[in-house]
Amino acid sequence: MASHVTFDLSGQTAFITGATSGFGARFAEVLSDAGAKVVITGRRVERLQTLKAKIENKGGQAIALPIDVTNVAAIRACVDAAEREAGPIGILVNNAGLNVQASATALSEADYDTIMDTNVKGAFFVAQTVGSRMVQHKIQGRIVNIASIGAMKALPGLVAYSMSKAAIAMMTKGLAREWAKNHIAVNAMCPGFIETELNSDWFATEGGKKQVASFPRRRLGREEDLDATLLLLCSRHAGFITGSLFTLDDGQLLG
Numbered sequence: 001m002a003s004h005v006t007f008d009l010s011g012q013t014a015f016i017t018g019a020t021s022g023f024g025a026r027f028a029e030v031l032s033d034a035g036a037k038v039v040i041t042g043r044r045v046e047r048l049q050t051l052k053a054k055i056e057n058k059g060g061q062a063i064a065l066p067i068d069v070t071n072v073a074a075i076r077a078c079v080d081a082a083e084r085e086a087g088p089i090g091i092l093v094n095n096a097g098l099n100v101q102a103s104a105t106a107l108s109e110a111d112y113d114t115i116m117d118t119n120v121k122g123a124f125f126v127a128q129t130v131g132s133r134m135v136q137h138k139i140q141g142r143i144v145n146i147a148s149i150g151a152m153k154a155l156p157g158l159v160a161y162s163m164s165k166a167a168i169a170m171m172t173k174g175l176a177r178e179w180a181k182n183h184i185a186v187n188a189m190c191p192g193f194i195e196t197e198l199n200s201d202w203f204a205t206e207g208g209k210k211q212v213a214s215f216p217r218r219r220l221g222r223e224e225d226l227d228a229t230l231l232l233l234c235s236r237h238a239g240f241i242t243g244s245l246f247t248l249d250d251g252q253l254l255g
Contacts, residue, residue, distance in 0.1 A: 007231040010035035013086045014234065015079070017069060017126055018096030020047035022196040023146060026223040027093050027230055032060035034231060036091065039082040041067040061086075069096045069122030079129045088137045091234045092130040094123050095146040099161040112160050119164035120171075127175055131184060140183040144233045145172050147188045149249045165190075169245055176243030185242040187233050192249025194221035216251040225250075 014031045018024035020042035028038045032055045040048050040055075040062055048064035055062040063085045067078040082089060097119045100111040127143060134141035149155075150162035151169040169188055176186040193215070195203060202208045203220060212220055229246050232238060247253060 005237065007034050007235045007237075009091070009231075009234060012036045012090045012234075013039065013082075013088065014091035014093065015039045015041065015082055015089045015130055016093040016095060017041050017067065017122075018146075019051060020044040022198055023191075023194075023223060023226065024093070024095045025051050026226070027095060028062070029055060030227050030230055031091065031093070031234060032062065033058070034234075036234075037061040037063070037086050039063045039065060039086050039089070041065050041078055041082075042096070043068060067096075069126055070117040072125045075122070075125050075129050079126075079133065083133065088139055089130055089133060090139050090141050092127065092141070092143045093146070093230070093234070094126050094143065096122055096126070097146065097164075099158055101157045101161075103157060104159045107160055115160045115164055119161070120167045123168055124171060127171070127186075131175065131179060131186075134184050135179065135182050138182075140239070141185070142234045142238055143175065143184060143186040144230065145186070145188040147172070147190045147245065149190050149192045149247060149253055151188075151190055151245070152247070153253055172245065173243045180242060183239070185233070185238045187238065187241060187244045187246065189226060189229055189233070190245050190247045190249070191226060192221060192247075192252040194223060194225065196223065214255060216255050219250065221248070221250055 014036040016028045019028045019040035028040045032038045045066050052062040052064040065078050065081055068074045145168050147168040148165040151165040155162050172188040
């Protein structure tokens with residue numbers, strides 16, 4: 001029997017958090033290129049508008065909406081606006097996140113709260129809000145949470161960040177179990193060290209080069225290395241995949 005594996009997302013609406021830079025911006029373009037209408041969200045409105053123009057110049061459809069994921073009322077208002085402008089959401093890429101590099105003894109309470117409010121509280125309430133709408137609309141949706149190899153490995157200077165990503169990993173499994181009866185697939189991508197605009201300066205330093213040299217393949221990943229897994233987990237082919245953590249790290253956990 002011939003196999004017809006395609007990642008055509010035409011007719012789907014995808015909601016992406018943290019779309020102002022890095023992974024989020026890349027994910028928005030990838031899903032748009034696959035045919036999805038994308039709702040791009042984040043705090044930096046001017047960056048959203050730039051990304052919106054880039055997507056539309058390639059023939060895609062993009063709706064740019066500001067969001068502060070640390071504010072639950074703002075999350076719900078943003079999802080309301082997204083549904084009014086783009087229709088019911090069938091795909092969520094729960095990507096917004098940040099880190100503060102500091103030793104465990106030096107991390108301030110304010111920085112700890114910033115990490116947890118964004119990476120854990122924000123991710124949960126975005127998933128809760130969008131997932132509830134999927135249940136309400138009887139959509140067999142796709143939720144992709146963005147975790148990290150920090151969920152499984154203690155990263156130097158990133159104790160609180162790693163804690164937050166471990167929480168995302170367990171959240172993924174819990175939501176997958178709860179929404180299994182609704183045929184909503186909930187999975188997580190756990191990237192290793194991938195060069196983005198947020199970390200490129202560090203990896204150009206001697207310390208950064210030494211870190212890369214410690215990796216099994218002595219190289220950084222690229223944002224495009226996540227494309228195929230993202231498309232799989234957002235597509236109809238993820239119907240039999242839920243509660244899974246996909247490690248995308250070029251073997252860095254092996255080191």
